[in-house]
Amino acid sequence: MNFYTSEPGILLAVDCIIFGFNGESLEILLIKRGFEPERNKWSLMGGFVQPDESPEGAASRVLTQLTGLEDLYMENCGIFGDPKRESQGRVVSITYFALIDTHKYEHIISDHYEAKWFPLDQHPNLIFDHEQMIAAAKKELRTKAALYPILFELLPEKFTIPQIASLYECVYNIELDKRNFSRKLLASDLIIKLKEKDKENSKKGAFYYRLNTDIYKEKIMSFLRYLPSWSVD
Amino acid sequence: MNFYTSEPGILLAVDCIIFGFNGESLEILLIKRGFEPERNKWSLMGGFVQPDESPEGAASRVLTQLTGLEDLYMENCGIFGDPKRESQGRVVSITYFALIDTHKYEHIISDHYEAKWFPLDQHPNLIFDHEQMIAAAKKELRTKAALYPILFELLPEKFTIPQIASLYECVYNIELDKRNFSRKLLASDLIIKLKEKDKENSKKGAFYYRLNTDIYKEKIMSFLRYLPSWSVD
DNA sequence: CCAAAAGTGTTCCGTATACACCCATGA
DNA sequence: TCATGGGTGTATACGGAACACTTTTGG
Numbered sequence: 001m002n003f004y005t006s007e008p009g010i011l012l013a014v015d016c017i018i019f020g021f022n023g024e025s026l027e028i029l030l031i032k033r034g035f036e037p038e039r040n041k042w043s044l045m046g047g048f049v050q051p052d053e054s055p056e057g058a059a060s061r062v063l064t065q066l067t068g069l070e071d072l073y074m075e076n077c078g079i080f081g082d083p084k085r086e087s088q089g090r091v092v093s094i095t096y097f098a099l100i101d102t103h104k105y106e107h108i109i110s111d112h113y114e115a116k117w118f119p120l121d122q123h124p125n126l127i128f129d130h131e132q133m134i135a136a137a138k139k140e141l142r143t144k145a146a147l148y149p150i151l152f153e154l155l156p157e158k159f160t161i162p163q164i165a166s167l168y169e170c171v172y173n174i175e176l177d178k179r180n181f182s183r184k185l186l187a188s189d190l191i192i193k194l195k196e197k198d199k200e201n202s203k204k205g206a207f208y209y210r211l212n213t214d215i216y217k218e219k220i221m222s223f224l225r226y227l228p229s230w231s232v233d
Numbered sequence: 234m235n236f237y238t239s240e241p242g243i244l245l246a247v248d249c250i251i252f253g254f255n256g257e258s259l260e261i262l263l264i265k266r267g268f269e270p271e272r273n274k275w276s277l278m279g280g281f282v283q284p285d286e287s288p289e290g291a292a293s294r295v296l297t298q299l300t301g302l303e304d305l306y307m308e309n310c311g312i313f314g315d316p317k318r319e320s321q322g323r324v325v326s327i328t329y330f331a332l333i334d335t336h337k338y339e340h341i342i343s344d345h346y347e348a349k350w351f352p353l354d355q356h357p358n359l360i361f362d363h364e365q366m367i368a369a370a371k372k373e374l375r376t377k378a379a380l381y382p383i384l385f386e387l388l389p390e391k392f393t394i395p396q397i398a399s400l401y402e403c404v405y406n407i408e409l410d411k412r413n414f415s416r417k418l419l420a421s422d423l424i425i426k427l428k429e430k431d432k433e434n435s436k437k438g439a440f441y442y443r444l445n446t447d448i449y450k451e452k453i454m455s456f457l458r459y460l461p462s463w464s465v466d
Numbered sequence: 467c468c469a470a471a472a473g474t475g476t477t478c479c480g481t482a483t484a485c486a487c488c489c490a491t492g493a
Numbered sequence: 494t495c496a497t498g499g500g501t502g503t504a505t506a507c508g509g510a511a512c513a514c515t516t517t518t519g520g
Binding site: 162178179183206 | 470472
């Protein structure tokens with residue numbers, strides 16, 4: 001029974017901005033839309049919120065459908081509800097950004113979707129207001145990442161400090177002093193040194209580290225105050 | 234024409250967490266609900282998103298209906314979409330917190346609603362998940378206010394520095410060194426000294442200031458790094 | 467041995483923080 | 494004149510930032 005029978009039905013959707021990091025640049029995962037309207041155009045992965053699920057649930061479902069991965073890091077980053085945002089119906093879309101380790105995704109083959117990674121700044125034109133959604137997600141990512149160490153979600157289990165540094169450089173489009181960055185990170189107790197070294201990217205080799213998940217989960221860190229003042233916006 | 238005829242209709246609502254500051258404590262404005270279900274119980278001010286408006290538009294409309302004020306500072310602070318959050322229908326609610334100068338509101342009489350200010354920590358039981366909405370709004374307010382000088386929206390045009398300090402003390406539930414706070418704020422160029430003094434609260438009197446709106450609007454400030462490390466969460 | 471990246475030690479400087487002290491005024 | 498809150502001056506400490514320098518190793 002519904003008490004609100006006189007109220008208008010508005011369709012509720014979710015769209016996901018899926019960020020990945022390939023070691024060189026930030027990327028987003030886009031799909032060729034498989035249904036009308038706008039079939040065969042590039043767009044964000046999305047879907048409608050079903051009666052038995054919450055918006056987060058819908059986003060999570062949609063992400064798993066596409067990547068085969070569960071429990072991805074995910075966060076609301078906007079609401080797009082302009083009455084005219086879709087020409088063919090009234091849809092309010094809630095956006096979520098997700099962070100995934102590209103290497104995990106490579107092993108998954110999702111035949112149902114034509115999906116492809118694009119460098120964040122060189123992607124094809126997108127439908128509706130998906131461009132703005134990405135812009136908002138990028139901004140939110142920057143803000144969050146300046147306050148919380150979420151960018152680790154973009155890296156493999158084992159990573160080197162130069163890798164993280166280069167990730168931060170991509171996200172904020174700056175150059176970091178790797179020496180100070182390294183020290184700051186180590187002082188945070190957020191990462192644990194492993195015995196192994198990555199020798200692919202340098203002769204000396206950089207030690208691998210793994211995340212100290214206890215600290216990662218519990219501690220809410222503004223560990224990157226070190227970053228210059230661009231940190232917010 | 235709607236392409237998505239097979240998709241489920243979910244009702245979309247907004248709820249507003251309206252913060253005010255009376256000089257002593259933070260307050261929220263609640264109303265006695267005038268319709269079923271849950272008629273006559275205390276709740277946040279809310280309403281359904283109409284076909285011709287965005288969620289922000291709906292929140293703004295609802296705020297004006299209640300307070301008579303336009304262009305209030307307003308910000309999205311959550312999405313509540315659990316399928317079972319309302320027993321009597323499927324409603325997803327988007328929440329916005331609003332900041333208003335209590336004194337402005339006092340002059341307005343909105344006969345249509347039974348509304349009342351409550352101290353933030355001593356309000357009556359609320360319907361549905363409105364309690365959680367307030368908790369989320371409070372958290373978001375703290376985070377935002379640590380990065381941006383939004384709390385000025387809670388003060389009158391003319392205010393004294395001790396007033397702002399006490400506002401920050403309320404929001405974060407801490408004690409500040411008013412002397413350092415004052416200096417920091419002045420150094421930010423965010424406020425402009427007036428000739429007049431407030432003699433109500435002390436014998437010496439504290440100078441009134443007004444906001445430097447140019448700086449307020451343009452500069453994105455983390456001017457309260459001065460606050461201890463509780464600032465986020 | 468040299469180039470190049472990883473990593474350490476050291477210095478400098480701004481700013482958060484603490485707190486002594488002065489100011490203005492009503493009772 | 495004294496109690497009270499407003500406000501300034503000054504010392505300290507910590508952490509961001511810059512950078513010289515050492516380490517490691519493949520070519």
